[in-house]
Amino acid sequence: MKRIGVLTSGGDAPGMNAAVRAVVRKAIYHDLEVYGVYQGYQGLISGNIHKMEVGSVGDIIHRGGTILRSARCPEFQTPEGQEKGLKQLKAHGIEGLVVIGGDGSYRGAKALTELGYPCVGVPGTIDNDIPGTEFTIGFDTALNTIIDAIDKIRDTASSHERTFIIEVMGRDAGDLALWAGLAGGAETILIPEDPLDMESIKDRLLKGLERGKKHSIIIVAEGVMSGNEFAEKVKQMTGIDTRVSVLGHMQRGGSPTAADRMLASRLGAKAVELLLKGKGGRAVGIERNELVDYDIIEALAIPHKLDLNISRLAKELSI
Structure with a gap:
């Protein structure tokens, strides 16, 4: 293999x-030519592909987002779109592709794999919901962004003796909400994987008031419901007046943490090593601080599982 490509797709994540x-x-260290595919699978279809040099990636390790940019591309979900992308790769003489992104990005890599083209997936998403790896690139940075917000909001909650509801990202996976809730000392955490029990939440809030608790922090993953919707439910059931903070896309931005820079560097290099060995149709990850790789088709058939032991611990520590 003499020429490979790299693209980022889906939602951006710090560390990409x-x-x-x-x-x-x-x-380049191993004498390969590298081509950047700009604007994800949309750029692949349109041929927005350019050669990269050592200097092309200078002074970017500390930057959030992705210099290759990203775009949603429904067309690549079709066989026709996938064939267009494959033709562009062949036209540019690119013999293998590294795909950095989340679930949707992996599905694009899987499609190319099934067409016989060698791809390697690198998990880049703040949601931490890619099977086969304990952590994804961007999760640690987003988590620290949320923790910083919780700490600041707690100061105001304490000063004004209020209950604050903080809505965080996570449509289908509650990792961000759960980890941030435990690390931030939240009294209540709502995640998609743990059924919503309004009665227990009501009892927890009211018991806290009875013993003199002056303020509370509630973390809600967007996949459960919006923060404003949950605030209405709390008001109806308890009479407690709450304030809502929706953190939104600030969770995706910012300079990546040292942990994310290390993880991204290790996984990116591992992906190239696999292509150098002629191994395509793989995805890389980290387990017990060891780099691993696995079949990308098989991995996508495995549902993401959140460690509910963390959820139980959070409930025990927030009494």
């Missing part, structure tokens, strides 16, 4: 640039 940098420089 560090992963791109690792792919480009690891490849």
Whole structure:
């Protein structure tokens, strides 16, 4: 293999640039040519593909977002779109592709794999919901962004003796909400994987008031319901007046933490190593601080599982 490509797709995540940098420089170190595919699968279909040099990824390891940019591409979900993308790869002489992104990005890589083209997936998403890896690139940074917000909001909650509801990202996975809730000392955490029990939430809030508790922090994953919707439910059931903070897309931005830069660098380099060995149809991850790789088709058939032991611990510690 003499020429590979790299693209980022789906929602951006802090550390994607560090992963791109690792792919480009690891490849060049081993005498490979590297081509960046700009604007994700949309750019692949349209041929927005350009050669990258060592300097192309200079001074980006600390930057959030992705220099390759990203775009949603419904067309690539069709066989016709996938064939267009494959033709562009062949036209540019690209013999293998590193795909950095989340579930949707992996499904695109899976489609190319099924067409016989060698791809390697690198998990980049703040949701931490990719099977086969304990952590995804961007999760740690987003988590720390949320913790910083919780700490600031808690100061106001304490000063004004109020209950604050903080809505965080996570449509289908509650990792961000759960980890942030435990690390931030939240009294209540709502996640998609744990059935909503309004009666227990009501009892918890009212018992807290009875013993003199002056303020509370509630973390709600967006996949459960909106923060404002939950605030209405709390008002109806308890009479407690709450304030809502929706953190939104700030969770995706910012300079990646050292942990994310390390993870991205290691996983990006691992992806290139697999292609150098002629191994496509793989995805890389980390388990017990060891790099692993696995079949990308098989991995996508495994549902994401959140550790509900963390949820139980959070409830025990928030009494």
